[in-house]
Amino acid sequence: MSKLYYTEDHEWLSVDGDTATVGISTYAAGQLGDVVFVELPEVGKTVKKGEDIAVVESVKSASEIYAPVSGQITAANAALEDAPETVNEDAQGAGWFFKMTISDAAELSGLMDEAAYAEFTKE
Amino acid sequence: MLSGHEMQNDGLKRTPLASLMESLGGKMVPFAGYAMPVQFADGILKEHKWTRANCGLFDVSHMGQAFVIGPDHETTAKALEALMPGDFVGLKPGQQRYSLLLTDEGGIMDDLMVTRSIHPHFEGWLMLVVNAAFKGVDFAQIASRLPEGVRLEAAPDRALIAVQGPKTAEVLAPHCEDSCDMVFMQSKASKIGGIDCHISRSGYTGEDGFEISVKSEYANDLARLLLKNKLVKPIGLGARDSLRLEAGLCLSGHDFDETRTPVEASLSWAIPKVRREAGGFPGATRILRELSEGTTQKRVGIKPLGRAPAREGTQVHLDGVYVGEITSGGFGPTFGGPVAMGYVRADLAVPGTKLELMVRAKAHPAEVVKLPFVPQNYYRG
Structure with missing residues (x-):
């Protein structure tokens, strides 16, 4: 059973054991507007929590994607290269960015759950 | 009210x-x-x-509107011709021109529209529309340089x-x-x-x-x-x-500023023949020299060949060497891909020239293209 976490940078992580699938939140995708380009991390890359490892660009601007936890990239969603609009259509599903292993589960404790994130994004 | x-x-x-x-x-x-x-x-x-x-x-409505008002068309037009390289004396009633407000060194302070009213009642009036970000300095500059008998009235x-x-x-x-x-x-x-x-x-x-x-x-x-x-x-x-x-149109303060002349900015078309012959606009000596001898840099259209947009400030390289910079860049929804413009070494300002864009410290292939990216669709009758 996977558990959903959010970061203050508006990324979501679906954690299953010691692996996580990562993307940007539906809220973030809405704020960003039409996504026209996604640059994904290299598979196999070891990343540290907070490191900028990917980029998402809308018509207007480019935003960094940070590693939400430390670990190793195990997969990248290549479908986004040809269909970046998937991020707007299904941010927390088919619009996932990458999968990674989690090297330090303790880092998850600083993240928000669904309710906390809903509060965080309340205007 | x-x-x-x-x-x-x-x-x-x-x-x-x-x-x-x-x-x-x-x-x-x-x-x-x-x-x-x-x-x-x-x-x-x-x-x-x-x-x-x-x-x-x-x-x-944030853009700056103003009227420059003098006793007759020629007097008002000449007052503005001392500040810009446009042919305003030759404006027919109802005609509008795109022009450039220049510094004494020939740099571009702003671009603007100048219109002559079609109505005889407004004989001697020219209407200006300038960029919002610069309306204060533009109007101050123009007002301070108008001769006796010609005045600027902002229209807030x-x-x-x-x-x-x-x-x-x-x-x-x-x-x-x-x-x-x-x-x-x-x-x-x-x-x-x-x-x-x-x-x-x-x-x-x-x-x-x-x-x-x-x-x-x-x-x-x-x-x-x-x-x-x-x-x-x-x-x-x-x-x-x-x-x-x-559409290949410049954003004032980005695609040009006071450090760029009309020739560098590929806006020489806004300096008609009559003004090239007579001069008499700010920076004329330099600009006329550049018209005949060229400049070291030129504004061009640049098409990233991949999918990554190159934003303002992106360095342009050729074989790893800096040759210019992107001044406007993003995604062209109608063009269907990334589009940009910027300044490159003048000898590279030729459509088809292959360049590299340094996006996030990586070289991305790009090429110089003719502007605009999407054909202009003006109504010319």
Whole structure:
């Protein structure tokens, strides 16, 4: 059973054991507007929590994607290269960015759950 | 009655249309000291495409409008010719020109539209529309340099509405008291829906369209009247920027500034023959020399060959060596890919030249292309 976490940078992580699938939140995708380009991390890359490892660009601007936890990239969603609009259509599903292993589960404790994130994004 | 633009608590000014734009779903952001809609619910991509296919309505009331007023056309025109390289003496009644306000060194302070009224009653008047970000300095510069007998009157009591896109003439036709059937860069004073307006067939999207100057107190009535037509949607500054970039049009302060001359900025077309022969505009010695001898850098269109957009400030390299910089870059919704423009070494300013764009410290292939990215669709009769 996977558990959903959010970061203050508006990324979501679906954690299953010691692996996580990562993307940007539906809220973030809405704020960003039409996504026209996604640059994904290299598979196999070891990343540290907070490191900028990917980029998402809308018509207007480019935003960094940070590693939400430390670990190793195990997969990248290549479908986004040809269909970046998937991020707007299904941010927390088919619009996932990458999968990674989690090297330090303790880092998850600083993240928000669904309710906390809903509060965080309340205007 | 509202005179000028009200300031709100956050220190941002509001145009006469700000509340209407907000009520239509405009996402307001600070721009040049104003709260302006950057986009509406549809988003930039759809707004951009709507404008290229139908009619987009833009609140551009933040732009600076002014009249330069002298005793007769020639006197007023000559006063402005001392500040800009345009042929204003040769402007016929109702004609509009794009021109450049120059520093004494020939650098570009701003770009602007200069219009001669078609009506004999306004003989000796030229109307200016300048960029919002520079209206204060522009008007101060112009006012301080006008000769005795010619004065500048800013018109903060006027709003400006741009309606742009191939269906615009069709939208306006039923409301124009006398015909709105002028050609690109012509203007007239007329009534739309009974409201007195200065209408010019111009804009900054590359599409056919009109800019309508109206007294602030009638701006809402006019905008609401036009928005009743299903072909018209309100469009934000985000799409305005992507539309003008695809059309190869410069953004003042970005694609040129006081450090760039018209020749470097590839705007030599705005210096007509009569002015090249006679000179007499600021920086003329340098600009005329550059016209014959060239410059070290030139503004060009640059097409990233991959999918990654290259934003303003991106370095342009050739074989690993710096040769220039992107000044406007993003995604072209109609073009269907990333688009950019910027300055490169003049010998590289040739369509087809392969370059590299340093996006996030990686070299991405790109090529110099002829502007615009999307064909201009002006109505020339």
